[in-house]
Amino acid sequence: MRTVGEIKALSAAEAGVHALAQKYDPGNPAALPTGPQQVDPNNDPASRYTITPPTSPTRGPAALPYPGYSIGGAEIWGQTRHLASVTGENTRYNSNIQVQAGIGYGPVDITTLYR
Numbered sequence: 001m002r003t004v005g006e007i008k009a010l011s012a013a014e015a016g017v018h019a020l021a022q023k024y025d026p027g028n029p030a031a032l033p034t035g036p037q038q039v040d041p042n043n044d045p046a047s048r049y050t051i052t053p054p055t056s057p058t059r060g061p062a063a064l065p066y067p068g069y070s071i072g073g074a075e076i077w078g079q080t081r082h083l084a085s086v087t088g089e090n091t092r093y094n095s096n097i098q099v100q101a102g103i104g105y106g107p108v109d110i111t112t113l114y115r
Helices: 002-023
Strands: 037-040 044-051 063-065 077-090 095-109
Touching (some): 002 077
Antiparallel strands (some): 037 044, 044 077, 063 077
């Protein structure tokens, strides 16, 4: 039973990572679901995920350039980096798992020139 609960919790965390990838927009943080979200309310109401608000990484660059992606001029385009924790849980089996997810958002202008 423990293995079944852990698999259901991992599946819920995976659904949370997919939701993060689909709905994350740093310009509209309210679009990302907050609080526990049920994965499948009709077939498995005990499985749910929670996503922490994404933050900028404390190590490494805040943005990564896209090689060969240039419109011209001095503009540099790339993606900004963000980190979030996703927790999947199953209340029926009292199991949970937490994964750290990194996500890139772009293309965005990452030029450091003053305009």
